[in-house]
Amino acid sequence: MRTSAATQPARESGRYPAEAPEAGVTLVTAVWLAGLLVRLALMPATFHSDLYQIYSRANDAVIHGAWLSWSGQVVIQQVHNVWFLVIERLLPGNAGIWSAYSGVAGVGAQPDDLERFLSYAYLGRALVLMKLPYLLADLATGWLLTRLVAPAWRGRALALWWLNPLVIYTSMVFGRHDSLSILALVAAVMLARRGQRLPGLLLLGLGGLARFFPFFALPFYAVAYRRSWRQAVALGGLAVGIWAGVDLAVLGLTGESPTLALLGRYPHIRYLVSLSLPVGDELLPLLPLGYALLLLWWLHEPNQGTNAFLAGGAATLLLLIALMPFNPQYVIWAVPLLVPWLVVERRLILAHAAQVVLYAIWLARWGSSVTWELFQPLGKDLVERLPDPQLVAAALLPAEVWQPVVRGLFAAVTLWLAWRVLVLWQAGVPVAGAAGGGSTDHAPGDEGRAC
Amino acid sequence: MLRPMPTTTRCTGGYLKGRSHLRPAALLGLALFLAGCRAPLALVSALPPSASTITVYTSASQPFYSAYDGLRGVQLRVNVPNEFLPGQRPALTGGAVLRVTYEPHLDPRYPDRDFYAWPESEEWLGELVDGRTVGQTFLSLYPGLNGITLRVSTYGADFSPGIGRLREGEPAIVREAPIAGREVTVLPGGTEVQVGSAREGWAEVILPDGRRGYVDQGQFASLPPPARQNTGEVVLRLYRLSDGALLRESRLPASALHDQSHVTFSFEPLPDSYRQEYRFTLTAVGARPGSAVTFRFSPSDVYPEGHRLEGDAEADGDLIFRPTYAERVLVETPLDQAQWSGLTGVLEARFDPTGPTRDCYLRVTIEAGERPVVVHWSWVRPPGGLPLSSADDPGAPAGGLVLNALYADEVPLFSVLGGLARGYARLFWRDPWLSAGYALVLLSTLAWGARRLREDWTHGG
Numbered sequence: 001m002r003t004s005a006a007t008q009p010a011r012e013s014g015r016y017p018a019e020a021p022e023a024g025v026t027l028v029t030a031v032w033l034a035g036l037l038v039r040l041a042l043m044p045a046t047f048h049s050d051l052y053q054i055y056s057r058a059n060d061a062v063i064h065g066a067w068l069s070w071s072g073q074v075v076i077q078q079v080h081n082v083w084f085l086v087i088e089r090l091l092p093g094n095a096g097i098w099s100a101y102s103g104v105a106g107v108g109a110q111p112d113d114l115e116r117f118l119s120y121a122y123l124g125r126a127l128v129l130m131k132l133p134y135l136l137a138d139l140a141t142g143w144l145l146t147r148l149v150a151p152a153w154r155g156r157a158l159a160l161w162w163l164n165p166l167v168i169y170t171s172m173v174f175g176r177h178d179s180l181s182i183l184a185l186v187a188a189v190m191l192a193r194r195g196q197r198l199p200g201l202l203l204l205g206l207g208g209l210a211r212f213f214p215f216f217a218l219p220f221y222a223v224a225y226r227r228s229w230r231q232a233v234a235l236g237g238l239a240v241g242i243w244a245g246v247d248l249a250v251l252g253l254t255g256e257s258p259t260l261a262l263l264g265r266y267p268h269i270r271y272l273v274s275l276s277l278p279v280g281d282e283l284l285p286l287l288p289l290g291y292a293l294l295l296l297w298w299l300h301e302p303n304q305g306t307n308a309f310l311a312g313g314a315a316t317l318l319l320l321i322a323l324m325p326f327n328p329q330y331v332i333w334a335v336p337l338l339v340p341w342l343v344v345e346r347r348l349i350l351a352h353a354a355q356v357v358l359y360a361i362w363l364a365r366w367g368s369s370v371t372w373e374l375f376q377p378l379g380k381d382l383v384e385r386l387p388d389p390q391l392v393a394a395a396l397l398p399a400e401v402w403q404p405v406v407r408g409l410f411a412a413v414t415l416w417l418a419w420r421v422l423v424l425w426q427a428g429v430p431v432a433g434a435a436g437g438g439s440t441d442h443a444p445g446d447e448g449r450a451c
Numbered sequence: 452m453l454r455p456m457p458t459t460t461r462c463t464g465g466y467l468k469g470r471s472h473l474r475p476a477a478l479l480g481l482a483l484f485l486a487g488c489r490a491p492l493a494l495v496s497a498l499p500p501s502a503s504t505i506t507v508y509t510s511a512s513q514p515f516y517s518a519y520d521g522l523r524g525v526q527l528r529v530n531v532p533n534e535f536l537p538g539q540r541p542a543l544t545g546g547a548v549l550r551v552t553y554e555p556h557l558d559p560r561y562p563d564r565d566f567y568a569w570p571e572s573e574e575w576l577g578e579l580v581d582g583r584t585v586g587q588t589f590l591s592l593y594p595g596l597n598g599i600t601l602r603v604s605t606y607g608a609d610f611s612p613g614i615g616r617l618r619e620g621e622p623a624i625v626r627e628a629p630i631a632g633r634e635v636t637v638l639p640g641g642t643e644v645q646v647g648s649a650r651e652g653w654a655e656v657i658l659p660d661g662r663r664g665y666v667d668q669g670q671f672a673s674l675p676p677p678a679r680q681n682t683g684e685v686v687l688r689l690y691r692l693s694d695g696a697l698l699r700e701s702r703l704p705a706s707a708l709h710d711q712s713h714v715t716f717s718f719e720p721l722p723d724s725y726r727q728e729y730r731f732t733l734t735a736v737g738a739r740p741g742s743a744v745t746f747r748f749s750p751s752d753v754y755p756e757g758h759r760l761e762g763d764a765e766a767d768g769d770l771i772f773r774p775t776y777a778e779r780v781l782v783e784t785p786l787d788q789a790q791w792s793g794l795t796g797v798l799e800a801r802f803d804p805t806g807p808t809r810d811c812y813l814r815v816t817i818e819a820g821e822r823p824v825v826v827h828w829s830w831v832r833p834p835g836g837l838p839l840s841s842a843d844d845p846g847a848p849a850g851g852l853v854l855n856a857l858y859a860d861e862v863p864l865f866s867v868l869g870g871l872a873r874g875y876a877r878l879f880w881r882d883p884w885l886s887a888g889y890a891l892v893l894l895s896t897l898a899w900g901a902r903r904l905r906e907d908w909t910h911g912g
């Protein structure tokens with residue numbers, strides 16, 4: 001943890017008090033209750049075909065034994081397969097509601113399949129059970145975040161995660177599994193700061209196998225929680241080893257490498273180099289450039305400890321969201337590592353609020369499919385009578401005007417947040433409280449102490 | 452006459468005034484607001500990329516499917532001149548006119564979808580003799596219903612297979628299909644040629660080299676005598692489905708009908724026929740077995756919005772039919788008064804909201820004025836997937852004009868929200884275990900919250 005002279009003014013000014021009265025139980029309880037009630041209300045009411053498809057593939061796995069047929073996101077699929085084993089018996093007569101095409105890349109669930117699912121007699125129950133792991137993941141992440149920050153900031157940190165519209169939208173309205181991977185990321189931090197770096201690394205690796213975002217935080221993890229540079233290299237090697245191990249295991253079982261499947265077939269890889277500057281007849285992709293610059297700069301700074309990881313990780317995730325064409329569900333990744341920084345500076349909360357508003361406007365780009373149509377369980381015909389936000393926006397302003405402006409503003413606010421996170425870290429603002437709600441941070445404070 | 456339209460959400464209901472706090476008037480205003488919002492909408496979210504341009508000397512048009520009501524504007528990507536010849540009037544389009552009309556005959560939702568197709572899956576009903584009544588219910592998708600087109604067979608009442616002779620001195624074009632089929636060859640006037648069956652008032656000819664085609668029956672000096680002569684009249688009656696009231700009647704003599712052809716029973720237009728349900732019946736007067744016509748039907752259900760009738764009883768399948776409509780111009784406006792956008796390169800013609808335009812096929816036509824108009828086209832056709840057409844160039848590109856339509860559509864927000872609330876309640880009503888589980892979780896959560904708060908207050912938190 002950085003303890004240079006530069007940290008003193010920040011702490012002594014009182015703007016970022018390290019010691020403050022613990023957040024009131026009333027506030028924390030109210031936040032827990034409000035967030036839970038909102039989620040419970042939304043769980044049976046909304047649905048996206050992504051949610052249906054992953055459980056249809058789970059049905060394929062459980063009923064037809066095709067456990068490893070989906071090689072693209074094999075880890076997260078296995079999680080759903082196991083959960084489906086549990087809930088399958090709670091859904092009477094569910095055999096006919098799943099899609100046989102969900103596991104066929106490029107085809108996916110057909111309208112008839114979705115109609116069958118939406119007319120299922122126990123639709124509400126099915127949706128609640130299907131989203132339950134995401135609710136629990138959100139809940140666990142919220143609790144971990146309250147343990148991550150100083151007691152004074154627990155209420156605020158919890159509210160910023162548990163009541164965050166981006167989190168609620170992604171996990172409960174859209175019904176995406178990203179929160180499971182986010183839980184792995186945050187849990188990895190908690191383990192690392194308690195000195196359990198290897199289990200943390202394992203969790204982070206698993207999170208990265210489930211969704212690619214945590215992979216970008218791996219270098220920061222390996223360096224921030226190193227005891228020595230040799231160990232950092234060893235941690236990096238171990239991460240690569242975990243990946244290679246899983247990849248080879250799946251390759252051996254199915255004859256297909258998830259890595260090559262991802263690189264060769266999935267658009268996500270292209271997203272990483274989509275934003276490019278023309279340099280003569282070449283293209284210079286901005287995200288790899290920005291990420292490499294951030295990593296190199298961060299490596300040059302005193303960079304051990306949880307605050308260093310939170311700064312590097314948060315900035316990286318914000319960079320990804322800002323400089324990559326993203327699907328609506330990706331934006332949740334901007335939140336988890338940002339929360340500890342949001343709690344210490346109100347300006348950041350305002351910027352994050354602007355981020356949320358711009359995101360809500362940006363959703364119109366995808367139209368009804370990510371807004372009204374998510375409420376199809378309440379009445380497909382009714383939802384179709386609502387105006388498509390994409391067409392409303394087009395009637396007000398040409399798409400070539402409003403879309404670049406909104407996207408540009410969103411990227412600007414997101415990059416500004418990343419920059420402020422790094423500034424706060426440089427100023428020595430202690431966002432991570434004492435580990436374990438009382439003991440010290442077991443992450444090595446400096447190279448000398450670590451060695 | 453162009454009048455500017457507001458581009459933001461407009462509500463037909465009242466709105467809250469002053470700082471009234473939940474007064475009845477404010478509540479009433481809110482209810483009206485929710486009940487009758489008009490939302491601005493566009494046909495497509497962005498104009499498609501231009502492939503190239505066509506030059507309109509007389510007219511060009513583009514049909515499209517209109518999903519919304521309240522058409523209030525059309526955007527067209529055109530090239531406008533930035534300098535004018537001496538004596539030329541400086542105007543955006545030189546007096547061009549934009550017209551929007553209904554295009555019901557391109558609507559693919561009625562059973563008679565392809566004029567030239569006679570699929571084998573369809574059959575003939577059998578003779579429509581005195582005392583037999585057949586019919587069909589249907590939903591009229593346009594205003595101005597003025598006829599019903601059906602497919603009729605006369606059992607060879609045009610002519611029998613044999614040898615026909617063309618008129619002297621009048622060469623006859625042989626086409627692959629009647630009326631507008633591709634040209635196969637030209638037969639010199641006076642030629643004798645083998646004829647097979649009749650279709651759409653044309654005779655199928657069998658050429659000496661074995662090729663087949665169609666020649667208009669009017670070009671024959673003589674044809675083999677018909678296999679039979681049909682007698683009497685065919686009567687079509689149109690009823691309103693809701694109350695069974697007889698609205699229109701149309702009669703055609705059976706002898707005037709052509710074998711294997713389309714026949715339209717016309718009547719006075721019904722101006723308010725938009726989205727109304729009707730029933731039509733066909734009966735024969737003076738038609739005995741052996742001198743009656745028949746109509747075509749599909750034994751399978753090809754028209755979900757209606758059903759076939761045999762007498763008063765519902766029967767399998769549907770008649771092959773298509774309603775016809777009186778032409779109605781929804782909008783006609785000079786393009787010179789449209790607004791030019793230098794940003795998007797489109798001309799936007801605005802007008803008062805017109806309609807009904809929901810769930811309809813419309814056609815936008817550009818008629819050139821004193822100078823040609825250069826209009827952009829794209830390989831991406833507007834919704835409906837139909838190609839553009841040009842009066843100047845029958846071989847115009849198979850793409851679509853680069854256009855967008857703007858609407859001010861009513862949003863029944865209040866009823867939709869009410870319906871969604873009922874849908875939400877239904878999820879729990881249908882599943883008592885879910886309701887019980889939710890009740891348990893909610894009670895436990897609230898009890899936990901209450902205990903935590905009591906502890907906090909007890910400890911002076």
